Amino acid sequence: MMRPIELTLLILTMTAAGLFLLPKITARLKFQVMPLVLVLAAAAQVGLEGFRWQLWPLMIAVLLLLVAAGLQLSRGQKAKKPLSWVIVSLILAVISLAAGWLLPVPEPFPITGPYQVGTTVLPLKDTSRKEIYSPDPNDPREIMVQVWYPASPTKADERALWMPDIDTAAPALAGWYDLPSFVLNHFEYFKGNAYLDAPLYPDGEEWPILIFSHGWSGFKEQNIYQVEELASQGYLVVGINHTYGAIQTSFPDGRQMLRNDAALPEGVSQEEYDLASNRLVRQWAEDIAFVLDEFAQRDQAVGEWPFSGRVDFSKVGVFGHSTGGGATAEFCGTDARCKAALVMDLWVEPVSSSVVAAGLSQPFLLMHSADWVDLEEPSPNFLRIGQLLSASSGETVEFRVEGTMHRDFSVLPMLTPLSRLLGLQGSIDGDRCLSLINYYTVAFFDQYLRELDRGLLLPENAPYPEAQFALRP
CATH class of the missing domain: 1.20.120 (Four Helix Bundle (Hemerythrin (Met), subunit A))
Structure with missing residues (x-):
């Protein structure tokens, strides 16, 4: 295009x-x-x-x-x-x-909610935690977050870039796909639906807060289609860039932190790898807890905070992809503030054994891609998910999306037809896949955070035959 x-x-x-x-x-x-x-x-x-x-x-x-x-x-x-x-x-x-x-300049994925969307980017520093992946062990844990929210943009407001730091992130993303560094530079023209720093929608309503956790080598904007849709439906959504686990994290002072491959080391014993991956997931779960702590503290503090009085902290949902799905399960298994958990291609193997053994008490939605879950030869990850579900007391919904691959749950279907030629995207139509994900995401959080049970999660009411339920005996 x-x-x-x-x-x-x-x-x-x-x-x-x-x-x-x-x-x-x-x-x-x-x-x-x-x-x-x-x-x-x-x-x-x-x-x-x-x-x-x-x-x-x-x-x-x-x-x-x-x-x-x-x-x-x-x-x-x-x-x-x-x-x-x-x-x-x-x-x-x-x-x-x-x-x-x-290699087109992508168009934003259409939002369907009643609100327009605003966005803002914030650096956060957790002085109570030391960074475990930086060269200096005395460094505090620092992350970048992006917030999407219902907005009332003015004529002077401009649509935000998909990634605020795309000038430096594009070469890193190209390297992730084994492409020359310049190939994705045109993403500097890719804008989302959201307006940068637009005024909040002025109805005074308190919105449920949702936290998004990306996958290994991912980034906070990787599910832009999903976070913008949720904001258009009346949610405040916070995407976290998990520093040293994201493909790149850029701070306002110019520092750029690349992924630290030592976090998931190669060439070590399975025991060492399991310990390292659990350490990573626990750090990311702590990031989620810190964001909620920080937002709640700023909500109560005296001073200028754009979201003061607009967040309902009794309605917290968490969702994540792959490793971020593991962080979601880890957090929701240990923090009662989580009221609903949604995961896409959950990597549960790094999740603490205590969490898997106890299960989740919250409503839990699991979406799997077809290449992540092989029903004929179940992987250890899929079997461990079964253990987690068996121990869980909350309501669960689980399905596999036929014709999908792991990265189909991210922004990838919006970016280039080359993704399918490179074997990175499944056979399902990209727009249909993202619409399916948004449909179940909004239905799930509406039902369990807003008590809007419209029966949309029932298999018999599914408008997408690609969603295959009843995966387990």
Whole structure:
């Protein structure tokens, strides 16, 4: 998919190339008017939309046509038709078209709630905990969080970038996919639905608070489609960047903390790995507890706090993906403030044995991707989930989404058709997958935090046949 001015420039370039070969078209139109139009369109694209590397072939095609037009004008009737110039220009334009389709500037996933959405980013420092993954053992634990909330944006408010630190995060993300560092630089133009630092919706209502925990090598914005939808439905959502477990964490003072691979060490015994992974999940669960502590403290403090009096701390939900799902289970198994837990592709093996043995007392929704749960050959992780569920006293809902892979629960389906070609995305349509996830996420938290039981979680009422229930005997 190309942006409007990009597409316009592409069409004009191919039109101009075609006109160069038509004998009945006047020289003035072909070699003076059309080149001027191309220059103006190229300038508009760069000035209004912003240049991205996928357009280099197209811009070179424009330059070739300008040079060809100049040669035609200077040589007059003696000039030959610029056939080779036109062919090369058309090939370059097609290359840009393909690059723009394979690596588009993503559009925000549509939100369906009654509210518009605002967002803000906050650094938080927990002086009561030492950082266990930094070079200096005396460093305090520091994290970045992003808040999405119901908002009433003004005309002056601008939509926020998908990732505020995308200029440095894009190369790290590209490395995660084993791609050249520049390939994802166009994400600097990817904006979400939320408006940056927009005023809160002024109805005075207290909103339930939801905490999102990403997966290993993930980031707080990785489920942008989900957090924005929840905010549009009247929830205050806090996404945590778990420093040294996220792909990258950028702080306002310019510090950038990359993932510390030693947190999940390779080449060690299974016992050492289990201890390390449990240590990681417990730290992330402590991050969740700290965020709730910090927000509650700021809510009571005297001073400027934008969410003062707008959070219902008796209605706390936690949700996470993969390792973040493990952190969700760890937190909800040890902290009574958690009233509902939702996990996507739960990695439960690092969760403390005491939590697995005791189970969860809260309502618990588990979504699995098809490649995360093999029903014919259950993995140790799936069997351990069964132990957790058997010990749990809260209501549980569990299903597998057919045609999905692990990263389908993240923003990946929005980013590029290449993800399926690279074997990172399942066969399910990307938009349908994200709509399914949002449907069950909102239904679950509405039912258990707002007591809006509309029967939407019942298998017989499922509008998505891809959701396969009854996974266990």
